[in-house]
Amino acid sequence: MIIRTRWRSILQTVTLHLGAAVLIGYFAFQGYNGQYGLLARRGFERQLTELTAERDQLRAHREAIESKVRLLSPERIDADLLDEEARALLNLVHPKDLVLLRKPGAAPRAQ
Numbered sequence: 001m002i003i004r005t006r007w008r009s010i011l012q013t014v015t016l017h018l019g020a021a022v023l024i025g026y027f028a029f030q031g032y033n034g035q036y037g038l039l040a041r042r043g044f045e046r047q048l049t050e051l052t053a054e055r056d057q058l059r060a061h062r063e064a065i066e067s068k069v070r071l072l073s074p075e076r077i078d079a080d081l082l083d084e085e086a087r088a089l090l091n092l093v094h095p096k097d098l099v100l101l102r103k104p105g106a107a108p109r110a111q
Contacts, residue, residue: 068081072085
């Protein structure tokens with residue numbers, strides 16, 4: 001009878017320790033690989049930098065468009081910009097203009 005109690009006590013202790021180890025292992029695994037673990041955090045940070053760069057690019061594009069619209073406002077029309085837009089829409093050129101042809105869909109080169 002004493003042996004059974006001793007074995008029961010040893011088995012309970014081992015079972016308790018193994019259960020605790022499994023529980024700790026589970027939480028450690030989830031903390032590293034889980035939905036909100038360390039690996040996911042790296043992905044979130046990478047996504048944040050990509051989206052921030054995209055936001056800055058879109059903001060710069062919007063500001064460029066706003067400045068162009070400001071130049072075409074009815075209160076103060078920029079003659080050069082108006083002439084450029086009219087020629088582009090009507091597909092006309094002045095006889096003294098120098099025309100540079102480029103492939104369709106090619107982006108204009110920055111100077």
